[in-house]
Amino acid sequence: MYIHTITSLVAANLTALPALAEKYAWGERNTKIFGRFHRMESASLFEREALPDLIMRLLQQFKAECDPVLFGRIGYVAWAHSLNCPSPFDLVPVLASDLRTFLGRPELEFFSVSQASCASALVGLKFLNAKLTAAHARQDDVCGLLITGEKCFHETVQYVDQNGYFGEAFCATLLSVNPSPGTLRVGAVHVQQLAAYGTRTRSTDRESENAYDHAFIPTMLETVHTALQYAGRRPQELRTLIPYHISPPTFDRIADGAGFARDIIYRRHLYELGHCFCSDAFLNLKSLLAHRDNAIAVHPILAVASGIAGTFAAMVLELNNEDET
Template sequence: MGARIGLTPRQLRLFRRFHGLDQVRLDPDGTLLDLLDAAVRALPELRGNEHRIRYLLYARNTPVAVPYPLNPLHQLQERFGLAHADAFTVTQQACAASLLAVDLAGRLLADDGDPSALALVLAGEKTFTRDAQLLPETTIFAEASTACLVSADGERNRVLSYAVRQRPEFYGRPAEDPELMVRYQREYQPAMVETVQAALDQAGLELSDLALLLPHNVNQASWRMICRQLDFPVERVVLDNVTAVGHSFAADAFVNLRTALTGGALRPGDHYLIAAAGVGATFAAMVLRH
């Protein structure tokens, strides 16, 4: 991967030794439709409930993912019998867009009038350009996809709060603007800490009430520093996928949730927090009860 995107030996050592990256999941022969299709097929709860899907939201970092007139979201609708659903893409918050999509889905369902209605939230992208593969000195992007169902009520994985902090002074192209990158890296940790605390305050909880923190998989070093600032045990942060998968844009939140659930790290009633940051810049955090 390093040779493919032109990394120097020094940059490779930085990513491995300091940032904790090791493997990056890619499918060079697969399309974006293949990637999203796989996530939808892996969601057994969708079977038999297709008629209840009222909204289909696709959370994405990259504003344009395929050439016109292709539209994988519409192709998925036809493939899975969801043509009746209102479908749209959420891109405005980059890698934090999946949390925005869940919040939007909940608000749409609350106003829908049909208590049985559901929303299907998708995330996942292809790394089809060098800009989509690399954030200099910070992370290497991967190809992974996720799908989840959202309802207006229910006992599992209840959303208790959602906090967003937007910092438009960091809008631009960090890969081509070293000064912007330095300023963003300097403010990144304080902004994330502030957002996490805001989400906890909304939920009426303390850090000690959290069983887990689910990060975005940008790198391990930044989360270790954030944990020190928060005085939160790094052992309760799901960091395994930074090494094994890589940073998969807006899909990270639910990649890590899947890891936590399959590993038995969450018990009924546990509180957990999902955190994400999107270049541009958006910082977001969501508290849920399992």
């Protein structure tokens, strides 16, 4: 499977750390942790725009950036989000109707993926890969559209004590089984779960949290190694690690444990956007491709994600060359 286009929607004016501290009333201790230890600076927030409006705004921009031929072939749309409650395709039928009209395909199929929390985007990627592979076997030349991101709906999910805070940024990613020059080839996607923590979104205790913290790094490293194995790559071959925007020091530990250099961690947005739910990987991928120096190798690329309820995911990507089309 190949990634052809990534369109991102980020707030034009980022909300600075002091304003976030006042908004969330998280106290001086957390401000020091976020500012001095994590070096976090700001977050992307859309204070006044509603979620359905933001999705349509994203898609208008996506249409302008997408190959018109591929745009006309979109047959599947998956929206990956972290929270279980917001589901515009189910609860706002007019959005589904508007999207069918916008894409010009009345037979369009919609899916919402949320069961893996902030790792849901990579689960959605695997799901769309299965749908597109099956369509290709039927000689149905269709593309998939993965929408990621949501709003900070509720105070209890707006920041994670001492580890990070949430932002609002959205991505629309076009997927196909057919390559073209400059696309990203998805070499492997691996997802695994710690089922014992499936209740963390509704109930937890200190003993469980401590156990989760101890299991986190070993499980993420296992997920990374398995994804690399599926892709036929060694850790030393990686040229870029795409993090998600929670606890930046965590990725130094992942690098050390997995056996690749810390300097391949892509940090351009790590401190300024906040953790944008399922969008982090795609926001960073778009930025990496837009700002890369052609003289410097950027792939193979490893992107990782984890969900609060114990889902861990990793994918390996490589840039497609013209002679591979």
